[in-house]
Amino acid sequence: MPFRWNPELQSQDITPESWFRERRRLLQGAAVVGAGVLLGVEPFGEVTAKSEPLSDVRPGVVTLDEAQTPFKDATGYCNFYELGSGKEDPSRHGGKLVTDPWSVLIDGEVARPGSVSLEELLKPHPLEERVYRMRCVEAWSMVIPWVGFPLGDLLKRFEPTPKARYVAFETLHDPKQLPGQSRNVLQWPYREGLRLDEAMHPLTILAVGMYGQRLPNQNGAPLRLVVPWKYGFKGIKSIVRITLTEQQPVTSWNLQAPEEYGFFANVNPEVPHPRWEQSSERRLGEFRRRETLPFNGYAAQVASLYAGMDLARYF
């Protein structure tokens, strides 16, 4: 069983103060790099792949017995249309995104709505390392060690009302920082959503880092969603708004091509994309394709969420 889950390692102590000072310092550092880029000193597109290590991360909260994708590939081959539609565009154009200061609006069906700074948002949540498979809807995959915390822990703080049934997310909308947004390739801002039970599932996390480092801009700094049993496009990046809703929210790719990208977007080898098979995938770094696993290999943990549902219809 390649999957290890340590539920006892959840929501215990609080991030030490020293870590916050450290974090603030790092954010300032990021701002300096960002400013440098604005001034036109763009060092070869690898701006943000510079390491900004995160401290006090609980190692191995979820591990995986599969080779991790090299950092260079996971940060150099990205889909983040806000930074361009080519795979190498995001690492090249990520430099204009300023992630400090950053705040997130949490509203909708919650008892305590409001806008919180990133520091405040992160404060009570110990960071965990979780190694997940990442399966893109384009039939390639990676293995990425994320650093983050369960989304459910965050949502509970804002006290969802009994009416809340879904969670909607929005990416920052600012074509100056995210130049891809100056063209309507998708309808901006990028929007994603989960059913509340999916959002509360312990595998669903908000990530602030990967490979022990702060998230590079091209990977969705400073805060992104990771739902390992769903196709990668569900993992919305650079989140500025989280809204609890009664109705199923509109999601970007579903809006763009409803017959190709469903709301659920659970990894499912049996349901082909209209233009390609989903039964196999290319793990980056491997030559032969490998079989795609139902729910991306997390069926034991999440299949029960969809008991009785026709997964071909609700794809």
Next chain:
Amino acid sequence: MARVRRWVWLVSLIPLAWLAWGAWQGGLGANPVERVIRFCGDWALWGLLLTLTVTPLRRIPGWSGLIRYRRMLGLSAFFYAVLHVTGYVVLDHFFAWQTILKDILKRPYITIGLTAFLLLVPLAITSTRGWIRRLGSAWQKLHRLIYPASVLVVIHYFMMVKADYRAPLVHAGILGVLLGWRVGWWLWHRQPVG
């Protein structure tokens, strides 16, 4: 003349050499398979567009000699199309014929790509001097298959794109101009351009 053609052939190998160099250096990025397939698809299409540019250009006084390169250009385009399709069969699916067959039957963009490829095959085969002689005036007619083939390739390109249609649009525009010029010629002269 033969020497000039050999030069065209050599020049047309430069993209392949560049690709091989990249592969050797490990410089094809995180997804080399995708890179190879797209690279060869792009050059196949560009080869077709270049081939289609010869006829309009040779109408410019003094440029009629360009015709000498047309066959070589067409063959180069076909060469990259073969690499593109080989990349799909070998690198992408590693001879998983069942999957490939399913792809061809179920995925319109693959069906269309294959149709374009099959249209190009007879053109490549009949590009020798012997065939030109044997076919006579039918040769010209047969080789007009490059028009539908190119259109299908651009459609193939459109259909594989997820959301950002800029690149296929640019190619469609160029192809539109090249084919539009021929339509214009035909309307003006009441006969197809040679």
